Amino acid sequence: SAVISQKPSRDICQRGTSLTIQCQVDSQVTMMFWYRQQPGQSLTLIATANQGSEATYESGFVIDKFPISRPNLTFSTLTVSNMSPEDSSIYLCSVGQLLNNEQFFGPGTRLTVL
Amino acid sequence: AQSVTQLDSQVPVFEEAPVELRCNYSSSVSVYLFWYVQYPNQGLQLLLKYLSGSTLVKGINGFEAEFNKSQTSFHLRKPSVHISDTAEYFCAVSGTQGGSEKLVFGKGTKLTVNP
Numbered sequence: 001s002a003v004i005s006q007k008p009s010r011d012i013c014q015r016g017t018s019l020t021i022q023c024q025v026d027s028q029v030t031m032m033f034w035y036r037q038q039p040g041q042s043l044t045l046i047a048t049a050n051q052g053s054e055a056t057y058e059s060g061f062v063i064d065k066f067p068i069s070r071p072n073l074t075f076s077t078l079t080v081s082n083m084s085p086e087d088s089s090i091y092l093c094s095v096g097q098l099l100n101n102e103q104f105f106g107p108g109t110r111l112t113v114l
Numbered sequence: 115a116q117s118v119t120q121l122d123s124q125v126p127v128f129e130e131a132p133v134e135l136r137c138n139y140s141s142s143v144s145v146y147l148f149w150y151v152q153y154p155n156q157g158l159q160l161l162l163k164y165l166s167g168s169t170l171v172k173g174i175n176g177f178e179a180e181f182n183k184s185q186t187s188f189h190l191r192k193p194s195v196h197i198s199d200t201a202e203y204f205c206a207v208s209g210t211q212g213g214s215e216k217l218v219f220g221k222g223t224k225l226t227v228n229p
């Protein structure tokens with residue numbers, strides 16, 4: 001199974017600022033996903049990030065608000081831009097493994113926007 | 115499009131009692147089904163998955179789930195729970211590319227095991 005780390009693990013930010021979350025995987029993976037888990041809610045997919053191509057965003061999420069980079073097969077970043085209190089959530093990255101049809105999740109980044 | 119319904123938002127049980135967490139899905143195509151567990155302040159951990167074959171799937175920590183195609187259900191069961199099973203449990207569905215397809219999650223069931 002893949003080992004995934006995220007930085008930062010948590011942060012408290014001011015309204016109007018931006019935060020970049022990093023996701024590092026210990027092996028090369030093709031598919032990486034970014035999810036949001038709002039307080040007391042389930043996980044919602046933000047976008048799918050493949051190396052070498054633009055991220056694909058789900059309905060309700062736009063690149064200007066959540067720009068994503070995927071510079072290589074082991075790393076991705078998600079930026080939460082111009083934050084508001086409604087962006088307070090846990091942001092999780094996951095990677096897909098085609099061999100066993102599973103997704104593995106990072107520990108998440110707990111973001112609080114004041 | 116796929117969707118997942120977890121019928122119970124909270125399930126309180128006593129230690130050593132059996133438990134069933136219910137999950138129903140909707141899809142027009144074949145799916146893979148998953149149960150994930152999220153302990154407080156932690157990420158998601160895969161409990162078990164159904165891809166094909168036997169409809170009874172055994173996972174970690176003594177959990178099992180049964181895929182019922184006619185009822186479009188994938189209920190999670192454990193015959194005897196422990197305090198340490200207290201967590202949030204998410205049922206999820208994906209298309210049959212598995213690791214390369216997005217997961218659609220249910221709203222989660224909070225299992226609380228009381229002494």
